[in-house]
Ligand code: FES
């Protein structure tokens with residue numbers, strides 16, 4: 020047996036010690052640390068820093084005109100001579116490695132031989148003025164030899180065999196356009212099929228979704244006196260950005276400093292594109308010695324950053340008459356577009372979650388990610404899970420229909436409970452916290468499910484109501500995808516104020532506030548005393564990437580460890596002042612006293628001051644590394660994640676059968692997140708995830724034409740929900756504590772979107788008695804389906 | 814084409830007069846410059862955010878002579894002589910306007926990128942409709958996109974702002990809020 024590391028013991032000890040006890044700060048509604056700055060307009064986002072710099076140069080990206088073509092020649096001579104242009108940059112001007120690929124090195128910063136999608140960058144124009152840069156960009160002449168353009172993954176592979184079809188290879192440097200293949204082989208599917216009473220088999224499609232964060236990507240680079248460069252950029256992963264920029268500039272990472280200021284939304288989209296835009300600004304600074312800024316327009320943002328992978332899939336579920344699931348099979352094709360980005364990881368996560376939160380003993384799952392000539396896909400809130408959850412939850416509803424069982428009852432019969440094994444053979448115990456049954460019960464009760472389900476089954480008139488449910492689970496943190504560590508620093512200053520540093524970014528959903536509340540609880544000092552320092556690779560510790568809903572669990576554990584160690588020291592110092600034992604010290608800052616005799620008391624500031632005199636250091640670094648995940652490549656057996664967040668969503672909708680217009684009336688979300696640390700943050704996640712998921716279900720889809728050109732590259736053609744679309748949202752919580760999470764907490768960032776779309780589509784299918792197996796379902800699609808089935812008069 | 818290579822230098826510098834948040838400024842601009850860039854980069858009012866540059870997202874809205882306009886669609890020269898209010902000018906230094914206080918108290922802040930626009934649009938709404946219905950609020954804020962999805966909080970915030978204003982609480986001391 021390997022030794023349990025100290026930090027794991029601390030987390031477990033704190034979990035046991037606080038279990039069932041009242042909390043002072045955790046679980047309370049509080050103003051977040053950055054709220055005042057954000058309502059007064061003082062919060063600085065990347066481009067806002069520009070007002071502090073003079074003598075700035077502007078970087079414009081010249082992009083390809085063809086989605087798939089060989090680049091025969093690039094002529095920049097006219098652009099270079101254009102008045103106001105300082106420099107035109109092509110690949111040969113890059114001092115280091117011309118690559119910004121995230122998982123595999125397949126993505127050049129500046130294309131040399133080939134364009135593979137419509138956002139591909141050929142050259143950069145550096146000029147005194149953004150308008151000049153753009154005008155000069157038009158003077159760059161490129162000779163292309165166009166190649167066939169593939170915009171549908173089924174042009175590359177066959178869904179039945181998952182084999183490559185003959186086509187012009189998109190990545191000619193690799194031996195296949197299939198980037199990744201993951202499998203699950205569990206039990207005996209053939210036998211299950213023979214024993215089955217019902218078999219449900221369907222194909223599903225989910226769209227390419229755009230993050231549409233309100234702040235387009237940007238970077239400001241500043242030259243440093245030693246030849247290094249500081250880059251302020253909108254990134255979720257400052258340490259990854261630093262690594263990428265250092266490689267492009269051929270500099271040691273110590274010479275590159277990346278600062279991630281407030282982010283105007285991320286949702287997974289500000290990972291690889293930040294490496295790209297950060298590198299572009301840094302390169303301009305390196306070449307000109309002046310501050311440089313690169314800002315993507317909304318159109319560039321849409322054609323130039325990663326998306327949610329479109330999915331095409333085939334599923335087969337087999338079950339007994341009583342509803343017991345016997346087997347699940349699936350062929351899943353994810354379109355990763357022109358570059359892999361995080362595609363392989365997304366495909367892996369999709370595979371792990373491909374059977375949903377159910378007891379499935381027999382399974383055969385094959386997931387592949389393939390290249391096409393569409394905008395590349397990568398991370399997006401949910402990371403492969405929303406796609407498979409849509410298919411699985413539609414399958415469950417169709418199965419329920421075939422069996423004549425209520426969808427809730429069918430699910431209750433099959434869900435994972437403590438003591439069950441997942442499809443990967445992972446034993447779930449009380450220590451993981453398995454709260455899905457409770458989540459279903461809460462959501463179903465709040466929705467008055469059984470009544471409404473019956474009531475809505477026979478309706479007449481133009482407006483039809485429907486109610487639908489969907490379940491989800493979501494593995495916490497990154498599993499086998501990478502080095503799964505996190506860290507945080509807490510410094511108590513001599514005046515008693517507290518500095519908090521983490522390399523995890525706050526995309527806006529308030530994750531960092533949760534960390535502060537954890538530290539506050541342990542230290543006994545109010546969250547308002549903390550000053551958060553935003554990620555800066557020169558001062559904040561490397562906390563790993565801000566992805567995979569890992570902030571609360573991983574960042575939270577690192578924070579907890581740091582706070583715990585400091586608290587121990589504070590107790591000891593207080594004990595020397597007060598004369599009672601360290602274990603007897605209670606801190607309710609500003610008061611510090613002996614629990615056994617509260618009249619023996621001192622103050623927080625006195626304890627801090629004494630610590631300085633006694634030479635007790637009041638800064639601490641907390642580190643946490645997740646236990647190693649296990650995964651067998653051939654069978655998909657192992658322990659893919661440390662634990663899972665569970666959820667049940669019930670949606671109610673009305674649909675106008677004369678127009679096909681759906682309005683979502685109510686969404687009830689019940690999530691088991693172990694322990695609610697920051698309730699307002701959790702509620703906002705539930706609300707924001709619901710609204711984004713609603714967009715995914717009803718309106719959002721990036722459309723490429725046959726030439727690979729994006730048809731809807733701005734916000735008037737790519738629709739996202741507005742205030743008029745927002746339904747009533749009722750967030751409910753289950754707290755089935757996870758023993759190795761901070762106070763039992765699990766992540767919510769990504770889970771909050773996963774099961775929204777299927778719950779809505781299940782409700783629409785319920786209202787109309789029509790099976791929808793594709794999203795989005797905008798009015799025209801619903802109307803056509805109604806027409807096809809003769810269900811509308813018009 | 815030959816001409817276009819020199820044309821840029823022929824664009825004249827034009828001096829315009831703006832009153833922003835109660836102060837007068839004279840700025841020199843190119844004829845093609847947008848109001849948003851002048852406000853942000855020449856005058857430093859960076860609460861005005863750019864989310865799309867095409868009048869689609871509402872992040873850049875300001876009050877121009879009392880009207881709600883997307884500053885990304887206004888040429889700076891067209892704004893000559895006008896009075897502009899941005900989020901920075903909603904309350905005197907050290908104070909919060911009732912609307913800002915209400916947006917704080919309803920705890921809806923997420924990334925906050927959309928907030929300046931949403932707050933300014935709310936000011937515009939409350940200048941016209943003193944006691945707006947849900948319907949009014951949705952109509953006036955429909956152009957303000959928020960991808961973090963704080964919409965439900967906006968509705969609550971507007972109502973709370975109405976309440977504060979009715980109670981005669983127009984400004985709040987920033988210190989008390991932070992304390
Ligand atoms: S930036 Fe002006 S409306 Fe979007």
Ligand code: FES
Nearest residue numbers: 924925927959961
């Ligand atoms: S709070 Fe992030 S866009 Fe509105």
